[in-house]
Amino acid sequence: MYKPLLTACRTLTIIRLPGADTKHFEQSLYGFPIVGALLGLLCLGFVWLFQAWFSSLGVLVEALILMALLFIVTGGLHWDGLADWADSKGAGQNRQRALEIMKDSSVGAFGVAALVLYGLLWSHLAAGLFAAEHWPRLFLVLLFSRTLQVEFICCYPYARLAPGMAAPFVAGANQWHRLVVLLLAVGISVPFFGESVFYVLAAGYMSTHLFGFVENRRLGGITGDLIGANNQLNEVILLIVLRLAPEPFIFGGWW
Secondary structure (H helix, E strand, C coil): CHHHHHHHHHHHCCCCCCCCCCCCHHHHHHHHHHHHHHHHHHHHHHHHHHHHHCHHHCHHHHHHHHHHHHHHHCCCHHHHHHHHHHHHHHHCCCHHHHHHHHHCCCCCHHHHHHHHHHHHHHHHHHHHHHHCCCHHHHHHHHHHHHHHHHHHHHHCCECCCCCCCCHHHHHHCCHHHHHHHHHHHHHHHHHHHCCCHHHHHHHHHHHHHHHHHHHHHHHCCECHHHHHHHHHHHHHHHHHHHHHCCCCCCCCCCC
């Protein structure tokens, strides 16, 4: 179990734990929700320290610093995917041109606009959670967004003919990965947040498959950039759901 978790950690963050990667990259999918949970705990630890020592700076500053911290810890991987996906939209329905744009390391106007919009939305929504003292809900955003990456990878084919970074993950993904990862994420979250997490997870699943359906029709599959873009879009969707959720929400259990 250590090697798959190590590979998941190396894939989703800049943390380089000692040891060799697993030879079967799809096995690392089991570690995605665990890495998401660890990132969620990192966020909660930061918020707790910030509110204890620097609360006078305000919730917006708190949200911006936290967003920057996540960018650093994850190596900006998903941000890059979001920008490349946005740039590819400029190619319209031209599949080959869209894939070429996503492969290009440069960032165009659509990509810059997407990153700015994402940063504004994320920081504003997170600041709203802080102001309402619902900041523990951030844990669900990090946990479920990484969990839904596995859903995305397992349900759609790889779009490129030549193998890329995401190819070994997509090639071996199967329904067992979906089931185990889902159960793991639910088992981690329900004891602390109650049955209401299923409503949040349902919103993430709808967002994931709407995005996947549209992009699969446009490109004939998914790429590493689309996995990253889907992660960022899910973070915003989940933040919106958690920000709007009443208190108590259906069954209660909210922090």
